[in-house]
Amino acid sequence: MQNTYTFLFYPRGNDIDKNGKAPVYARITVNGKRSEFSIKRKVVLEKWNSDTGRIKGKTPEVLELNKYMISIQNKINKTTYSTFKR
Numbered sequence: 557m558q559n560t561y562t563f564l565f566y567p568r569g570n571d572i573d574k575n576g577k578a579p580v581y582a583r584i585t586v587n588g589k590r591s592e593f594s595i596k597r598k599v600v601l602e603k604w605n606s607d608t609g610r611i612k613g614k615t616p617e618v619l620e621l622n623k624y625m626i627s628i629q630n631k632i633n634k635t636t637y638s639t640f641k642r
Contacts, residue, residue, distance in 0.1 A: 561586050561636055565609040565625055567599050576600055580625070584632060595628060597621055 562585045567578040577598035584591050599621070603611050610625065611618045 559587055563629060563632055563636075565595070565629075566606075567601055567604050569601055572601070573598065582625075582628060582632070584636075586636070595625065597624065 562583075564583050565580055566583065568581050569578050572578045578601055580595050580597050580599055581592050582595055599611055603613055603618070605612050610622045
């Protein structure tokens with residue numbers, strides 16, 4: 557049996573705060589079953605790039621948040637790969 561796996565980040569646009577920021581969530585789908593969790597960060601929706609799953613810009617805050625999301629994704633990928641490899 558072949559396992560399927562996808563991972564993505566997305567802002568939850570229906571939960572915007574008074575500053576116009578939406579919480580960022582991660583979604584993992586394994587063999588058709590989804591699981592989501594908040595990464596405890598917020599982003600302005602206009603700065604979100606849906607194609608890359610990252611924030612647009614070069615400010616230190618944007619670079620730090622994109623780096624944080626990459627580190628989360630790397631940890632999840634490493635865990636998932638070792639689980640599938642068994």
